[in-house]
Amino acid sequence: MTSTTCQCRCGAVSLVLTGAPVAQLYCHCDDCQNAHRAAYAPAAIFPKEQVQVSRGELTPLVIRSTKRMVCSQCGTYLFSELERVGMRSVSAYLLPKGTFRPQFHVQCDEALLPVLDDLPHYRRFPANFGGAEEFVDW
Numbered sequence: 215m216t217s218t219t220c221q222c223r224c225g226a227v228s229l230v231l232t233g234a235p236v237a238q239l240y241c242h243c244d245d246c247q248n249a250h251r252a253a254y255a256p257a258a259i260f261p262k263e264q265v266q267v268s269r270g271e272l273t274p275l276v277i278r279s280t281k282r283m284v285c286s287q288c289g290t291y292l293f294s295e296l297e298r299v300g301m302r303s304v305s306a307y308l309l310p311k312g313t314f315r316p317q318f319h320v321q322c323d324e325a326l327l328p329v330l331d332d333l334p335h336y337r338r339f340p341a342n343f344g345g346a347e348e349f350v351d352w
């Protein structure tokens with residue numbers, strides 16, 4: 215399997231991502247809004263064992279319930295732990311340019327604003343992520 219190395223903004227932390235993500239998406243939940251200080255967040259979901267920290271120190275950051283790991287030095291948000299499904303949600307800002315290919319939007323019920331594109335806009339999550347196949351009307 216191919217692997218990709220990505221780094222936080224200061225370079226102290228390196229992550230090695232192995233293989234392809236199981237999904238790439240935009241999340242609109244208010245937890246992501248706070249973590250990214252943005253309207254919504256790009257994420258690449260990998261099985262936990264395919265996301266390894268090869269260098270540097272991480273600090274956990276919990277806003278409500280999701281455990282997010284940030285660089286201990288520069289605070290760059292790296293990934294969150296999706297413990298119930300054994301996955302890690304990697305901040306897609308870290309991916310090499312051109313490799314983020316979003317497939318759908320999740321948590322659109324909490325969206326700050328509609329994002330009008332041709333992707334599916336799930337109210338919460340798709341069925342294979344434990345949600346219902348329900349969509350918002352934008």
Ligand SMILES: [Zn+2]
Binds near residue numbers: 285
């Ligand atoms: Zn850093």
Ligand SMILES: [Zn+2]
Binds near residue numbers: 242244
């Ligand atoms: Zn979110």
